[in-house]
Amino acid sequence: MNAIDILGGLLTSDLRMATPILLSALGLLIMNRSGLINIGCEGIMLISTFIAVAGTYYTHNVWLGMLCAMAVAGLLGAFFAFLTVSLRANQIVVGVALNTLGTGISTVLNRMLFGMDFISVKEYAFAKISIPGLQDIPVIGQALFAQMPVVYIAFLLVPVVSYFLFRTPIGLDLRSVGENPRAADTLGIDVYKMRYGAAIVGCMLMGMGGAFLSTGLLNSFQESMTANRGFIALAAVIFGKYKPTGVMLATMLFALGLAVANLLPSIGSTIPYNIVTMIPYLLTIVALAGFVGKVTPPAAAGKPYKKG
Amino acid sequence: MQKFDRIKFRSNMSSAARQISVSLMAVVVALIISMLVIAAMGVDPMKAMSKMLSGALGSKNAIAETLVKMTPLLFTGMSYALANRCGLTNIGMEGQLYVGALTATIAGVYIPGLPMIVHLPLTMLAGFLGGAIWGGIVGVLKVRFGANEIITTVMLNTVATNLVQYMVNGPITEPPGDDAQSSPLLDSASLPIILKGTRAHLGILIALLFVVLFYLFLWKSKKGYEIRVSGQNPNAAIYSGINTGRNIILVMLIAGGLSGLAGATEVMGVQGRLFPSVSPGYGFDGIAVSLIGANTAPGIVAGAFLFGILRAGGNSMQRATGVPVAIISVIQAVVILMVVATGFLREGGFKRKKAAKRQNVQEGGVSQ
Numbered sequence: 001m002n003a004i005d006i007l008g009g010l011l012t013s014d015l016r017m018a019t020p021i022l023l024s025a026l027g028l029l030i031m032n033r034s035g036l037i038n039i040g041c042e043g044i045m046l047i048s049t050f051i052a053v054a055g056t057y058y059t060h061n062v063w064l065g066m067l068c069a070m071a072v073a074g075l076l077g078a079f080f081a082f083l084t085v086s087l088r089a090n091q092i093v094v095g096v097a098l099n100t101l102g103t104g105i106s107t108v109l110n111r112m113l114f115g116m117d118f119i120s121v122k123e124y125a126f127a128k129i130s131i132p133g134l135q136d137i138p139v140i141g142q143a144l145f146a147q148m149p150v151v152y153i154a155f156l157l158v159p160v161v162s163y164f165l166f167r168t169p170i171g172l173d174l175r176s177v178g179e180n181p182r183a184a185d186t187l188g189i190d191v192y193k194m195r196y197g198a199a200i201v202g203c204m205l206m207g208m209g210g211a212f213l214s215t216g217l218l219n220s221f222q223e224s225m226t227a228n229r230g231f232i233a234l235a236a237v238i239f240g241k242y243k244p245t246g247v248m249l250a251t252m253l254f255a256l257g258l259a260v261a262n263l264l265p266s267i268g269s270t271i272p273y274n275i276v277t278m279i280p281y282l283l284t285i286v287a288l289a290g291f292v293g294k295v296t297p298p299a300a301a302g303k304p305y306k307k308g
Numbered sequence: 309m310q311k312f313d314r315i316k317f318r319s320n321m322s323s324a325a326r327q328i329s330v331s332l333m334a335v336v337v338a339l340i341i342s343m344l345v346i347a348a349m350g351v352d353p354m355k356a357m358s359k360m361l362s363g364a365l366g367s368k369n370a371i372a373e374t375l376v377k378m379t380p381l382l383f384t385g386m387s388y389a390l391a392n393r394c395g396l397t398n399i400g401m402e403g404q405l406y407v408g409a410l411t412a413t414i415a416g417v418y419i420p421g422l423p424m425i426v427h428l429p430l431t432m433l434a435g436f437l438g439g440a441i442w443g444g445i446v447g448v449l450k451v452r453f454g455a456n457e458i459i460t461t462v463m464l465n466t467v468a469t470n471l472v473q474y475m476v477n478g479p480i481t482e483p484p485g486d487d488a489q490s491s492p493l494l495d496s497a498s499l500p501i502i503l504k505g506t507r508a509h510l511g512i513l514i515a516l517l518f519v520v521l522f523y524l525f526l527w528k529s530k531k532g533y534e535i536r537v538s539g540q541n542p543n544a545a546i547y548s549g550i551n552t553g554r555n556i557i558l559v560m561l562i563a564g565g566l567s568g569l570a571g572a573t574e575v576m577g578v579q580g581r582l583f584p585s586v587s588p589g590y591g592f593d594g595i596a597v598s599l600i601g602a603n604t605a606p607g608i609v610a611g612a613f614l615f616g617i618l619r620a621g622g623n624s625m626q627r628a629t630g631v632p633v634a635i636i637s638v639i640q641a642v643v644i645l646m647v648v649a650t651g652f653l654r655e656g657g658f659k660r661k662k663a664a665k666r667q668n669v670q671e672g673g674v675s676q
Contacts, residue, residue, distance in 0.1 A: 037458070039399070039458070039462065083645065083648065083649055087648075087649055089648035089649060089651060090397075090648055092397050092399065092458055093397075093595065093599065093644060093648050094644075094645065094648060096399060096592060096595055096644065097640075097641045097644035097645045097648075098641070099592070100589070100592060100596075100637045100640050100641040100644070101637065101638060101641035101642075101645075103589075103634065103637045104634045104635060104636065104637025104638035104639075104640070104641060105634075105637075105638055107632055107634035107637075108345065108349075108632055108634050108635055108638060111632045111634075112348075112349050223634075228466050231462055231463070231465075231466055234459070234462060235459075235463060238459060272474050272477070272478055273474075274470040274471070274473045274474035274477070275470075275474055277470050278466070278467050278470045278471070281463040281464070281466045281467045282463075282467060284459070284463050285449070285455070285460055285463050285464070288449065288453070288455035288456065288459060288460060288463075289449055289452075289453040289455050290453050290454070290455075297456070302458075
């Protein structure tokens, strides 16, 4: 293998591996901007990985499987909003409970429906969309122009979310709810409705991310298969300074870490895998401590709001 | 005859009694929901539950298993509760546990030639310090740099699990390094068995001793009073001259240390060496334990006992009925969700707003 092939392969797998994290991170970003911190991203992704596989298995269509996962994730988002917005429960504790629930319910459902059988949905996998001509460009051709459709969707969502948050009236309302809910309320913005909407849409994106992880990348469900990707998404939102483009770059950087870590043994490197996988988290801590410019979270993030 | 006054009755009912009823309700609802799930799997829920109970309490061995599972839960429950009393959300218990297990293993494997009376406490201390460092980092980052402890603890959890995996595969792997595990701890660093023929080890007594210390520290010492004030009303604490920054670091050091002890007792009493998956989530269980126990010493013992039963009985339930142990996680999640949801009712709920104002009850400092 020559250097160009390695580089091209690395870039291709980087974008592919970044996709589930990016989708979830965008979902988290939307929630965060409305003032909701969802530690439960990992759990929601994990439930979605299973629902997507089960949905694909029963409907014989990977897109329907993904829709099932997004629907379930959206319901979980509504549930999250009910507890944290309407009942003003502690968002962190609810998030932790969702993670615990995700581990438990995905395993229980898997054993219930499939027992100990290994279910592969490879035959229904997403078809690659290759753009003739462009895909033959060295290094970036395969990475940018011969991917599964979900990869394109995830990266196209970056400008969409950016436009929505910063260029539309609803986006402005959403951000104002996350910064100063009292003032937003006075201006006639329905704080609860905004947060419910953000939670549902945000969690649906996490569902899409989880679905792509199982049906897109690995073609199957394994217990605890998200392997901290939900937490990487959480880190990416902070490391990307709560901006869609920043979040995208952060996920690409973190996914590169994963891709390199996977590549290491095959090129006979002695750098331990676990040290490489630590990097995203360490970088985030460094970012939080303010060593790479100031990271300002939405002012009302994590705080319950009481109307009236 | 005096008319029954609901409002007065409610205000007279002590907050402790109300807390207990809320916790009990949460547990009952969680059990009902999980029994429905079990029934949906085509298993008789009563049979599953009785298998679980007999597996946790039905024999000497079963009770010993429950005590074994309780031990780390007591430590992580105290860890979460202590930080929570100071107004902090420590969800880094899992990571602190891993680092505590790692440092205890290093002390327990690589310091030979000591008598048990010295080596045992030294290994415990190493575990405490390992966890304390991991928690202390969080405290320092918060006080010095304003870094949110929730995010830093989440990040450090993953760093810690990776660190342990790296260590058992590399620097402290058992020669010749075929398996991902450390060498066994020396006998002088292993916690003695307290019930013959079972796995129940001294750790449970140490954990209970720490519960007493936890109570004395928080409710009988000046520092503990300061910490509780800082948690309930940070501004008041600052105005009255309490150094909240220093208290935050202190609390995170101790909270981390307590979780570290959970890891230490696991390797010293149960597993005998360090495995990459030293904890099946005891760190996160600590949150549920502390929530059920409303951050009080007796409550934490009760919560740890409950989840100890679930963990110990879950395995025999799986063997007897095929219901996967993972159902325990579901029960636990529902318990947590029920407690936080009913916390809203405790605060006053939808209809009780006026009543709550009139009764003006001093809540017992329950902050979630």
